[in-house]
Amino acid sequence: SYHTWYRVGSRYEQPGKTGLAHFFEHMMFNETKHLAYGEFDARMEAAGAETNAATWIDWTYYYESLPSEELPLAIELEADRMANLVVRKKQVESEREVVLNERRMAVEDDVRGAADELLHSMAFGRTHPHGWPTIGWMEDIEGYRVSDCRAFYKTWYAPNNATVIIVGDFDRDETLGRLRKAYGRQRASDLPKTPKPRRRRRRGGGRTIPWPTPSEKLLVAWHAPAEGHPDQAVVEVIHDLLLGGRSARLRRKLVEEQQVASRLRGSVGGLQHGGLFDIWVDMRPGFGADLALQEIERELRRLAEQRVSAPELNKVKARAELFALSAVETMGEKAYQVGYGETVVGDPAHLFVRLEQLARVTSKDVQRIARGMFREDRRSMVRVASPETLEREASR
Numbered sequence: 001s002y003h004t005w006y007r008v009g010s011r012y013e014q015p016g017k018t019g020l021a022h023f024f025e026h027m028m029f030n031e032t033k034h035l036a037y038g039e040f041d042a043r044m045e046a047a048g049a050e051t052n053a054a055t056w057i058d059w060t061y062y063y064e065s066l067p068s069e070e071l072p073l074a075i076e077l078e079a080d081r082m083a084n085l086v087v088r089k090k091q092v093e094s095e096r097e098v099v100l101n102e103r104r105m106a107v108e109d110d111v112r113g114a115a116d117e118l119l120h121s122m123a124f125g126r127t128h129p130h131g132w133p134t135i136g137w138m139e140d141i142e143g144y145r146v147s148d149c150r151a152f153y154k155t156w157y158a159p160n161n162a163t164v165i166i167v168g169d170f171d172r173d174e175t176l177g178r179l180r181k182a183y184g185r186q187r188a189s190d191l192p193k194t195p196k197p198r199r200r201r202r203r204g205g206g207r208t209i210p211w212p213t214p215s216e217k218l219l220v221a222w223h224a225p226a227e228g229h230p231d232q233a234v235v236e237v238i239h240d241l242l243l244g245g246r247s248a249r250l251r252r253k254l255v256e257e258q259q260v261a262s263r264l265r266g267s268v269g270g271l272q273h274g275g276l277f278d279i280w281v282d283m284r285p286g287f288g289a290d291l292a293l294q295e296i297e298r299e300l301r302r303l304a305e306q307r308v309s310a311p312e313l314n315k316v317k318a319r320a321e322l323f324a325l326s327a328v329e330t331m332g333e334k335a336y337q338v339g340y341g342e343t344v345v346g347d348p349a350h351l352f353v354r355l356e357q358l359a360r361v362t363s364k365d366v367q368r369i370a371r372g373m374f375r376e377d378r379r380s381m382v383r384v385a386s387p388e389t390l391e392r393e394a395s396r
Helices: 020-027 039-046 068-083 089-108 111-124 138-143 146-156 172-183 230-243 249-257 289-305 310-328 331-345 350-360 363-373 387-395
Strands: 002-006 050-055 060-065 162-166 205-210 217-223 261-268 276-283 379-385
Touching: 002 068, 002 331, 020 050, 020 060, 020 089, 020 146, 039 068, 060 068, 060 331, 068 162, 068 172, 089 111, 089 138, 089 146, 111 205, 111 217, 111 276, 111 379, 162 172, 162 331, 205 387, 217 289, 230 249, 230 261, 230 276, 230 289, 230 310, 230 350, 230 363, 249 261, 249 289, 276 289, 289 363, 289 379, 310 331, 310 350, 310 363, 331 350
Parallel strands: 205 379
Antiparallel strands: 002 060, 002 162, 050 060, 217 276, 217 379, 261 276
């Protein structure tokens, strides 16, 4: 598995130029000075490789999973597109249409995407680096100039802004020699200083999205600690207490006992400078999202007021540890964890540090975080309801 992680994501962008990091996730599969359009994919496919890429707030990465004898090909082609990508009007216009359509499907036509986008802009502010969507605002994507794209590529795609991770069956010395030959003569970028985003924690309040849906939905989130902070391990434990399995507190209450919700999901947004802990609830038809919010608030108060029992805490910690270890089963997963840790936390062994942090979580920690984190002034909330439901409410 061959991963190339770049220290650039949507938080490195500027207002008016949002989405460029994600845009280049697409652009990087275009032609280079040495490869025609489509040749990168064709050569990788012929070698039996699986390729893909992803972008988020703190990072962009590209990967190839391929037979070990084809490792020289991955080194050659990744080094080539790092330095020699062709960025002209033709390529920009072609990918612009692709990304605009992707945004329409992922946000305009997807209820979760629309709710996520609104929630982040409420929680951080539309002009905060964490407040704009990774895919970019529609008007910004429509306004990209070729010069914007060239400047972005020249700034962020350079060997001094990247980490290469290789996992598998290869000769270390031979591979290091190939890497030096492929990347050693490339220019280093004069990387701009990227100041830590200001703590612009806003009281997001609540908003409602009208959507043609048979059942209401709720997305609620609170500001969470930064990736690598010991308190994030506590938040992960709280996530598992509430949502981790069928016996988790919220899932048991809302889905099994009260049967007012059909599905619950949650995430602990690990970001370099602090993210969001969110809960998404799909209500059953006929039940309002307010019922879910009441139960969520009740369980959070319970965590703040009552200590979690040792058996329940140990069960949750064991499940969290198992989940973490299951994230390094394949070569690709191992490469991902090393790349993520190095890029976001500055520690390629971050997963093992997290396991140690999880092991140290106590019921006092859970109570402390529940009291300090889940306050109303740290909360943002989006409700989704049908236009008919909102009309009935307005006429009361």
